Each structure stands twice: as C-alpha cells, then as structure tokens.
Amino acid sequence: MKKLLLSLFIICMTTVFAVAQNKVPAVDKSPMDMSYYPAGYPVLKIGDKVTEPLAARVIYSRPQKNGRNVFGELLEYGKVWRLGANEATEIEFYLPVTINKVKVKKGRYTMYCIPYADKWTIILNKELDTWGSFRYDAKKDIVRMDVPVQKLTEITESFAMYFEKATAGVGLNIAWDDVKVILPINF
Amino acid sequence: MKFKKGCFLYVLLLCCCMGMLPSCNNENPSAFDKTVPKETATQQPPYIPALMNDSGYTPVDRSPMDMAYFPADYPTLRMNGINTGSPLARVIYSRPQKNGRTIFGNTEKNTCQYGKEWRLGANEATEIEFFTTARIQNQKLPAGRYIIYCIPYPEKWVIVFNSELFTWGLHINPEKDIARFELPVTHTTNTIEIFTMEFLPATKGANLLMAWDHNRTELPISF
Numbered sequence: 489m490k491k492l493l494l495s496l497f498i499i500c501m502t503t504v505f506a507v508a509q510n511k512v513p514a515v516d517k518s519p520m521d522m523s524y525y526p527a528g529y530p531v532l533k534i535g536d537k538v539t540e541p542l543a544a545r546v547i548y549s550r551p552q553k554n555g556r557n558v559f560g561e562l563l564e565y566g567k568v569w570r571l572g573a574n575e576a577t578e579i580e581f582y583l584p585v586t587i588n589k590v591k592v593k594k595g596r597y598t599m600y601c602i603p604y605a606d607k608w609t610i611i612l613n614k615e616l617d618t619w620g621s622f623r624y625d626a627k628k629d630i631v632r633m634d635v636p637v638q639k640l641t642e643i644t645e646s647f648a649m650y651f652e653k654a655t656a657g658v659g660l661n662i663a664w665d666d667v668k669v670i671l672p673i674n675f
Numbered sequence: 676m677k678f679k680k681g682c683f684l685y686v687l688l689l690c691c692c693m694g695m696l697p698s699c700n701n702e703n704p705s706a707f708d709k710t711v712p713k714e715t716a717t718q719q720p721p722y723i724p725a726l727m728n729d730s731g732y733t734p735v736d737r738s739p740m741d742m743a744y745f746p747a748d749y750p751t752l753r754m755n756g757i758n759t760g761s762p763l764a765r766v767i768y769s770r771p772q773k774n775g776r777t778i779f780g781n782t783e784k785n786t787c788q789y790g791k792e793w794r795l796g797a798n799e800a801t802e803i804e805f806f807t808t809a810r811i812q813n814q815k816l817p818a819g820r821y822i823i824y825c826i827p828y829p830e831k832w833v834i835v836f837n838s839e840l841f842t843w844g845l846h847i848n849p850e851k852d853i854a855r856f857e858l859p860v861t862h863t864t865n866t867i868e869i870f871t872m873e874f875l876p877a878t879k880g881a882n883l884l885m886a887w888d889h890n891r892t893e894l895p896i897s898f
Contacts, residue, residue: 519736
C-alpha cells in the first residue's frame with residue numbers, strides 16, 4: 489500500500505512539474521502603462537505630427553481603488569509609497585530639465601511619493617531597476633518637491649500618471665481615488 | 676481496513692487537487708478574466724490611445740503593458756539585495772489576448788498574418804534594452820535600446836531589431852532595421868492565451884521566450 493501511495497505521489501508530483509513547465513507569467517493585477525511628453529508621442533510620430541521634441545516618459549503600474557479608501561488608509565500618510573505598484577515607477581528625461589530649481593540631467597530615475605492629507609512629497613531617486621519602495625534610500629535622492637493635493641469631484645479608479653503642457657514646461661499629473669497632484673517640470 | 680480507506684481518501688484528494696491545478700494556469704480564460712481590470716471592457720480599440728474615460732484620466736489599456744528583465748525578476752532580486760550589479764537586458768511590451776481568435780494565419784482575418792510585420796505585442800512598439808554588449812547568432816549588438824518586431828511564418832519567425840525608437844507598433848520603418856534573425860517555431864498543444872515574453876536562463880546568457888496562441892519560439896542571446 490505504501491509503495492502504491494509513493495508511486496502515485498511521484499506521478500502526481502511529476503504532473504505538477506509538467507504543468508509548472510507550461511506556465512507563462514500571468515498578466516499583472518496592476519498592469520503597467522507608459523506616458524510620454526509630448527502626450528501620445530508614439531502615435532504622433534507615426535502620423536508625422538510631432539511638433540515638439542521628445543522630452544519625457546514615465547513607466548508605472550496601475551493599481552485600482554477597488555472600493556478601498558486609498559489615502560490615509562491603504563497608503564499611510566507620511567510613509568514612502570512607490571507611486572504605482574510592482575516595479576518602482578521610472579521616469580526618463582530625453583533632455584535636461586529643472587524640478588524645484590534643481591537641474592536634472594537626461595536619463596532614467598525612479599520616483600517615489602510621501603503622501604499627506606494636503607500635500608505630496610514627490611521624490612526622484614537614482615536607484616534604478618528595483619521593486620517598489622522597500623529599499624528606498626534617501627541618500628540616492630536627486631530632488632524632492634512638495635506639491636499641493638487637489639480634491640477631485642470624480643473618483644479615479646485606476647492610478648494614472650500623464651503629462652500636460654503647462655505655462656512653463658509641463659505638469660506631470662498624478663491622480664488616484666479622489667485626489668490629484670501636479671509636478672511642474674521645466675525644460 | 677481503516678488505514679486503506681484513509682489512503683484511498685488521500686489519493687482521491689491528491690487526484691482532485693491535480694484536476695484543479697490547470698485552473699491556476701493563466702492560459703485558462705476564467706483565471707485571466709480576474710486579472711483584467713473591468714474598466715477595459717468599455718475601452719476603445721487598443722490602437723487608438725483613448726485619452727479620456729469617465730473620470731477624465733487615461734484608462735487602462737486593453738492589452739496591458741508588462742516588463743521582463745534578465746536576470747529574471749531582477750527588480751525583486753535587487754530589492755532583496757541578492758543582485759545589486761547591473762541588469763543585462765529588459766523588454767517592455769504589451770500583452771494582447773487571444774480571446775477566441777486564431778492569431779496566426781494566411782488571411783486578413785488573422786491578427787498576425789504570415790509574412791507581414793507584427794509589432795510583437797500591442798500598442799507601442801516593443802522595446803528591448805541591453806545593458807551590456809549582446810551577441811545573437813554571431814552578430815554583435817551594442818548596449819542600448821532597440822525596438823523589436825516579428826515577421827511570422829508557419830514554421831519560422833523572423834525577429835527584427837530596429838533603431839526607430841519611441842514609436843507606435845503599427846508603423847515600421849525597415850530602413851532603420853539593424854539585424855534579422857530566423858527562429859524555428861514550436862507548435863504547442865496548450866493554448867497560450869496572453870502573449871508572453873520572458874528571459875529564460877541559458878548556458879551563455881538568456882533565451883528570450885516569445886509565445887502566443889499555439890506558437891512559441893526562443894531567441895538565444897549571449898552576454
């Protein structure tokens with residue numbers, strides 16, 4: 489009986505292994521997305537409609553509200569948040585920019601946020617290709633900027649980041665649940 | 676007798692578990708339904724960048740974007756302090772779903788027509804970045820970023836590296852092609868519902884797996 493059990497167990501485990509071999513990674517629960525400035529740059533490019541040089545791109549993941557109270561509950565005030573989900577959010581500049589009077593060179597940076605009820609501290613950091621904010625190291629910060637929180641009348645279900653033209657440079661709009669902030673970026 | 680009955684129940688339980696296992700696989704449509712956010716149902720076709728939804732902000736793409744590193748899961752390894760060196764490669768692509776369609780074929784009805792360029796994903800052109808010099812089929816590819824697309828045939832895929840960056844996948848400029856590699860296609864018995872790219876470890880580097888519907892191929896890259 490024991491032998492029978494053992495052989496059955498081996499057969500089962502082999503099948504488990506075979507199933508695991510066929511597996512490809514599932515779609516993320518918080519899917520990744522990309523925003524450019526100029527907005528929709530890849531589409532403008534194929535339509536020969538580019539009027540401004542490529543300036544910036546953000547790659548981030550989009551968690552959903554799913555009925556939760558996001559700020560102050562899901563995300564604790566005063567604690568570093570990865571400004572998205574999964575991999576650390578990444579911003580890339582294709583030309584030198586200025587944020588909060590600090591000159592930022594061309595290149596890739598990770599982004600973090602410390603949310604408060606009335607303001608968010610937006611952080612650019614040089615620790616790349618990492619997951620979330622679990623190993624966030626303030627010593628690697630490039631720039632920090634406090635931006636005021638704007639209340640929204642409509643709920644934003646999926647966390648969103650996108651660039652919009654501003655009076656001087658662009659504003660990186662960041663919205664989720666019932667709030668939004670704008671990070672000013674000057675070229 | 677009691678012992679035997681116990682054993683029988685145990686085996687039965689194991690077999691039941693086995694039956695349930697495939698449902699954990701993402702090829703199963705019901706499993707994948709759960710992972711797709713419900714906003715996508717009301718979205719415009721993926722080739723139109725829908726800029727507004729009910730809340731006024733960018734809606735979630737129907738074919739969501741994903742990212743694969745080599746070494747696999749590099750960001751997690753880095754977070755855990757296991758690998759703090761530089762990553763070797765990264766691919767950023769979008770993941771269309773089969774949704775009952777026959778993806779590869781000879782007619783215009785097929786999502787990917789044999790002999791025609793396919794963006795190897797959806798939406799933006801698929802982008803691959805090497806953080807160090809890479810070698811594919813004896814050809815050297817310097818560190819940097821490329822777009823990568825595919826010309827599928829029934830038995831082979833031609834994988835093309837191109838230098839036209841930051842573009843939408845529907846318009847390909849062959850003048851900017853850098854290298855082409857022919858790869859044999861394996862036909863799978865199981866259906867791969869969601870287009871997948873990932874780096875599998877190999878002896879001299881990585882094999883970039885590309886799989887969708889009943890087709891899979893691997894691009895061997897050495898570093």
